[in-house]
Amino acid sequence: MSRKKSETDVEELPQGIEIKLQEETETQETAGSEPVEQTVSEAPGLKTNASFEDLAGVGPATAEKLRASGYNTIESIATASIGELVEAVEVSDNKAKEMIISAKELLNMSFETADRLLEKRKCVGHISTGSKKLDVLLGGGLETQSIVEFFGEFGSGKTQVGLQLCVNVQVPVEKGGLGGKAVFIDTENTFRPQRIQQMAEAVGLDPAEVLKNIFVARAYNSDDQMLMAEKAEDLIKNDGVKVLVIDSMMALFRSEYGGRGQLAERQQKLNRHLSALHKIADLNNILIYITNQVQSDPAMFFGDPTKPIGGHILGHQSTFRVYLRKSKGGKRIGRLVDSPYLPEGEAVFMVSEKGVTD
Ligand code: GTP
Numbered sequence: 001m002s003r004k005k006s007e008t009d010v011e012e013l014p015q016g017i018e019i020k021l022q023e024e025t026e027t028q029e030t031a032g033s034e035p036v037e038q039t040v041s042e043a044p045g046l047k048t049n050a051s052f053e054d055l056a057g058v059g060p061a062t063a064e065k066l067r068a069s070g071y072n073t074i075e076s077i078a079t080a081s082i083g084e085l086v087e088a089v090e091v092s093d094n095k096a097k098e099m100i101i102s103a104k105e106l107l108n109m110s111f112e113t114a115d116r117l118l119e120k121r122k123c124v125g126h127i128s129t130g131s132k133k134l135d136v137l138l139g140g141g142l143e144t145q146s147i148v149e150f151f152g153e154f155g156s157g158k159t160q161v162g163l164q165l166c167v168n169v170q171v172p173v174e175k176g177g178l179g180g181k182a183v184f185i186d187t188e189n190t191f192r193p194q195r196i197q198q199m200a201e202a203v204g205l206d207p208a209e210v211l212k213n214i215f216v217a218r219a220y221n222s223d224d225q226m227l228m229a230e231k232a233e234d235l236i237k238n239d240g241v242k243v244l245v246i247d248s249m250m251a252l253f254r255s256e257y258g259g260r261g262q263l264a265e266r267q268q269k270l271n272r273h274l275s276a277l278h279k280i281a282d283l284n285n286i287l288i289y290i291t292n293q294v295q296s297d298p299a300m301f302f303g304d305p306t307k308p309i310g311g312h313i314l315g316h317q318s319t320f321r322v323y324l325r326k327s328k329g330g331k332r333i334g335r336l337v338d339s340p341y342l343p344e345g346e347a348v349f350m351v352s353e354k355g356v357t358d
């Protein structure tokens with residue numbers, strides 16, 4: 001697991017190269033206007049001043065139990081599952097269902113009309129990967145309100161892209177960025193502040209400032225990883241975070257649930273984790289970038305015999321999936337393999353001392 005990273009590779013730093021990627025890849029709706037800064041929670045109907053006691057069937061005692069179990073907003077009830085609430089506040093299935101429905105009603109969120117969905121899409125922001133070609137492949141950078149998975153073998157550049165996103169998200173709005181902060185959940189001890197400094201200088205940002213705007217947490221087991229994601233939500237809501245990186249998504253799950261008999265349990269837990277991440281991405285208008293390794297698939301006789309870890313669950317829950325391969329001379333090839341509306345395709349990019357570039 002512990003391969004050496006080339007963090008010491010501090011060559012001469014390029015000076016103030018400004019990235020204009022977002023301006024040049026004009027496909028995104030965010031360029032040149034203010035909607036970037038809007039968060040989904042500011043969209044009409046997703047906020048309410050109601051308290052838990054306003055929910056059907058909830059009295060002070062249940063309200064207290066909800067708070068004690070970590071539910072802080074009506075939104076958190078509206079998006080909870082029945083099973084979760086039954087467990088948290090020891091109510092019947094019916095009562096939990098009633099609570100969820102009335103929370104959704106308070107938030108006006110049971111059905112959304114298509115024009116509202118379009119309105120929400122307008123808030124989508126894009127974060128540049130650092131490579132224009134890769135950005136174009138992904139429709140103008142990585143989208144907020146989505147989970148993007150980059151998978152590939154060791155050294156293929158998954159972590160580098162994650163670090164680069166933590167920097168590029170901070171590019172000010174006037175220059176095509178989101179002027180946001182980043183959260184990095186590190187499960188493999190690969191976060192390198194020195195590398196962030198290099199990348200920041202390369203895009204013309206103040207490295208010291210950039211470091212201050214990245215919140216890093218180390219996760220030591222899968223429970224920890226899930227907890228950190230939950231805790232990150234506070235930062236996301238209050239600190240203008242626009243990207244959450246989980247590097248790596250599967251490593252801890254894989255090592256803890258190794259046996260065949262544990263697979264179902266692992267997938268269930270993973271599903272919960274991913275549902276929580278989806279909610280975070282959706283309700284806060286942020287990008288969730290996750291990395292994943294590949295394993296060889298012995299059943300595969302033709303083509304590339306590797307596949308991402310995590311199986312169907314991860315595949316279905318990621319909005320975009322990109323397969324990274326190493327190529328000659330520091331080049332990397334990114335292949336978009338799964339996207340709701342973009343065509344499949346490939347882009348060649350570089351990982352150099354400047355970070356991720358064309
Ligand atoms: P695993 O986490 O091991 O699965 O791999 P990964 O896909 O996350 O790889 P990562 O993003 O860490 O990429 C590592 C590769 O990036 C190294 O092998 C180098 O080729 C390149 N790299 C990392 N840092 C530097 C650097 O400072 N300068 C240069 N030139 N290349 C770097």
Ligand code: MG
Nearest residue numbers: 158159190247
């Ligand atoms: Mg890595």
